[in-house]
Every structure is written in structure tokens, then in C-alpha cells.
Amino acid sequence: MxxxxxxxxxxxxxxxxxxxxxxxxxxxxxxxxxxxxxxxxxxxxxxxxxxxxxxxxxxxxxxxxxxLTTNESSFFRDGKPFEHLKKLLPRLAAARPPGQPIRIWSAACSSGQEAYSIAMTAAELGPVLGGRRVEILGTDISKEMLDRAKDGVFTQFEVQRGLPVQMLVKHFRQDGARWRIAPELRAMVRWQSFNLLESPRGLGRFDVVFCRNVLIYFDSPTKSRVIAALAGQVAADGVVYLGGAETVLGLTDRLVPTVGERGVYEPAGLTARTA
Ligand SMILES: C[S@@+](CC[C@H](N)C(=O)[O-])C[C@H]1O[C@@H](n2cnc3c(N)ncnc32)[C@H](O)[C@@H]1O
Known part of the structure; x- marks a missing residue:
């Protein structure tokens, strides 16, 4: 060429x-x-x-x-963000007025493993959340990936990577050689086509944003713009999770790293938190 x-x-x-x-x-x-x-x-x-x-x-x-998008993903990818989320959700549930759902955005969700891992994390907490509804929005630029995510059907290879076997048995039904996510987890997630270059204002406010392993494909000005837009959508006591190879340092002052937590960022201006 x-x-x-x-x-x-x-x-x-x-x-x-x-x-x-x-x-x-x-x-x-x-x-x-x-x-x-x-x-x-x-x-x-x-x-x-x-x-x-x-x-x-x-x-x-x-x-x-x-x-030309790279759609690599896995359940509970990198582990740590989901352990952090497990500690964070009860605190957020306690801080919100009764009846207000906790909203979580999986931005660049690929085939849905990240959003379903969030759903499993919330479901596992059960009564600890005091019956609080958790609503998850999965978005991606790829229509093909969103169709896969909506289907919620995964191969043996996919469920073998990162998904503990007891979670597989509990939250999936075997369907021939593949595994289908349980309907109650599927019902926790809504899927929508969304390009991170656009303004996310129409998506509303979120308590938690996962935007992992997509900024690595962008140049610095684009990363800065996208991170600032994400920061504008997250609650003052919420968090943004980025991928292990991603950071906000040198890109924005609207988010700051959570002390002692890799890949966890919070809106600037709050005093240090632990979870
Ligand atoms: C490597 S996957 C990451 C999936 C998941 N977040 C994870 O960490 O496992 C990157 C995803 O970003 C999506 N993507 C790339 N550019 C995008 C854009 N401008 N807006 C929204 N999604 C985008 C791709 O379609 C792909 O599904």
C-alpha cells in the first residue's frame, strides 16, 4: 500500500x-x-x-x-478492580438515598465479560447491598461485540479464563458446548452503541465507570479528552477504573489515583479514601 x-x-x-x-x-x-x-x-x-x-x-x-478494533477481554480481568468494587459497593449503597439504584458504566465493554463480571460481583454481595438495585450499562463502538454481549453466550475457552468454577456453575447454564449467562444477571445490564469520542452527557451520571484497555489505542490529546469526559459523568464519591497499562497522570487533573490502589481513580477534590 x-x-x-x-x-x-x-x-x-x-x-x-x-x-x-x-x-x-x-x-x-x-x-x-x-x-x-x-x-x-x-x-x-x-x-x-x-x-x-x-x-x-x-x-x-x-x-x-x-x-480494526481489538476486542480482547476476559471475565474478572486483572482481578483487583473487582475486589475493589466488592468493597466499594456497600459503601455506595449506604450513601445513596433509598430507592436510588447504583449505576455502573462499562465503557468499551467488548463482548460483555467486564459488565457480567460487575453483575456477578454485585449479585454475590446479595443482602449486603440491602436490596439496592445495581444497573449496569455496557457500551462499545463495535456493533458485533454488542450483539455478542447481548447474547450472553460464551465459549468454554472464554469461561475458563478468569472465571472461578463456582461462579460458572452458579451464574451460567450450559448450552451445548457453550455457556449462557443466567437471565437475572443479563437483566442487570443494558447495552448501547456508544463512541467514546462523543459526549457521554446523554448517558447520565454514574457511581462507577470502568474504562479499561481502550485508552491505550488513543493518542494523548484523545486520552485527555475522553478521561475528562468520563470524570464529568462520575459521582463525587464514585470511582473510575482504568486498565493496568493506563493512567491519568499528565492527562487530566479531574481524576486522581486512589492511594494504594492500582488502576483506581477518583474525582479530584476529595480527601483520600480507602475503598
Ligand atoms: C481491548 S477491548 C477492552 C474490553 C474490556 N474493557 C476489558 O478491559 O476487558 C477494547 C474495546 O474498546 C472498543 N473501542 C475502541 N475504540 C472505541 C471508541 N472510540 N469508542 C468506544 N469503544 C471503543 C473496542 O471495540 C473494544 O471492544
Whole structure:
């Protein structure tokens, strides 16, 4: 592919999703876009660039962007945030007026393992939450991933990674070679298409935001913008969880790391908390 065409496609992807494709990603474009190119009888990536330059090809552009997202996820990924959440939820439940649900946002939820891990964490707490409803919103830019998340059906490989066997038996039903999330957990989560480059104001306020392993694909100005927007949606006593390789340091002063907790951030201006 010519450098000019690569830059054109990479520019389109960045403008649509924030994802930065560096010049060494030519091979990734070949492998990820191969199926789409064959189906559309487009001979090469250069030909794709020509087609996307020439015509308004909204569906094809969206499909290209979606194919270039990385959707790797797992249940209870990195463990620690869910242990922290287990301590945090009772405190939030006690602090909220009666009848007010606790709202949790899994931003960039991929195929739903993160949101369902949150649902399991809340369900396991049971009476400790005093009957408080926990509402989870899972959002992603990828429609395909949202469909998978909505289905709530996972392979043996997926449930073997990070999900304790007693949780599997308790919260999933076997369905042939696959595992289906229990209806009561499924009912705790709502799914919505949402691009992190857009304003999240319409999604409302959240007590907790998970935005993990997606900022790594963005450049610093985009990270700053997205983190500031997330900070604007989280309750003053709530928290934001980022991925292990992500930080707010040098990007915003609206969130600060929670002392002694990796990957946990809280709105600036509060005195140090422990959970
Ligand atoms: C590596 S997965 C992380 C999934 C989950 N948060 C976790 O940590 O396991 C990254 C997800 O971010 C999504 N994504 C990428 N760019 C996005 C954007 N601009 N807006 C919303 N989601 C985006 C991708 O579709 C993908 O599902």
C-alpha cells in the first residue's frame, strides 16, 4: 500500500474511533480487512483507499473501523478492580438515598465479560447491598461485540479464563458446548452503541465507570479528552477504573489515583479514601 493511502485510511480510523494506527500496522490492515475486501471484490488496500476517497461509503467505513478494533477481554480481568468494587459497593449503597439504584458504566465493554463480571460481583454481595438495585450499562463502538454481549453466550475457552468454577456453575447454564449467562444477571445490564469520542452527557451520571484497555489505542490529546469526559459523568464519591497499562497522570487533573490502589481513580477534590 502506498504511504499516502495508508495515511488516508489511518486518518479515517483515527477520526472515527480515536484508534491510532502506526506505519508498522500495514500487516494488521491486510489480515483484519481481508474478508471485507474479498466480499466487496476490492482488490487491495490501495483500491479500498481509492473507493473510500471517491464515494461516500458510510457503511464500508464503519465496517473498516469496527474490524480494526481489538476486542480482547476476559471475565474478572486483572482481578483487583473487582475486589475493589466488592468493597466499594456497600459503601455506595449506604450513601445513596433509598430507592436510588447504583449505576455502573462499562465503557468499551467488548463482548460483555467486564459488565457480567460487575453483575456477578454485585449479585454475590446479595443482602449486603440491602436490596439496592445495581444497573449496569455496557457500551462499545463495535456493533458485533454488542450483539455478542447481548447474547450472553460464551465459549468454554472464554469461561475458563478468569472465571472461578463456582461462579460458572452458579451464574451460567450450559448450552451445548457453550455457556449462557443466567437471565437475572443479563437483566442487570443494558447495552448501547456508544463512541467514546462523543459526549457521554446523554448517558447520565454514574457511581462507577470502568474504562479499561481502550485508552491505550488513543493518542494523548484523545486520552485527555475522553478521561475528562468520563470524570464529568462520575459521582463525587464514585470511582473510575482504568486498565493496568493506563493512567491519568499528565492527562487530566479531574481524576486522581486512589492511594494504594492500582488502576483506581477518583474525582479530584476529595480527601483520600480507602475503598
Ligand atoms: C481491548 S477491548 C477492552 C474490553 C474490556 N474493557 C476489558 O478491559 O476487558 C477494547 C474495546 O474498546 C472498543 N473501542 C475502541 N475504540 C472505541 C471508541 N472510540 N469508542 C468506544 N469503544 C471503543 C473496542 O471495540 C473494544 O471492544
Amino acid at each position: 502506498t504511504p499516502d493511502n495508508f495515511n488516508f485510511l489511518a486518518g479515517l480510523v483515527k477520526a472515527r474511533s480515536g484508534i491510532v494506527l502506526t506505519a508498522d500496522k500495514g500487516y494488521m490492515l491486510e489480515t483484519r480487512l481481508g474478508t471485507m475486501l474479498r466480499r466487496e471484490a476490492i482488490a487491495s488496500l490501495d483500491a479500498l483507499a481509492v473507493r473510500l476517497r471517491a464515494a461516500k461509503a458510510e457503511a464500508l467505513t464503519a465496517e473498516m473501523v469496527e474490524a
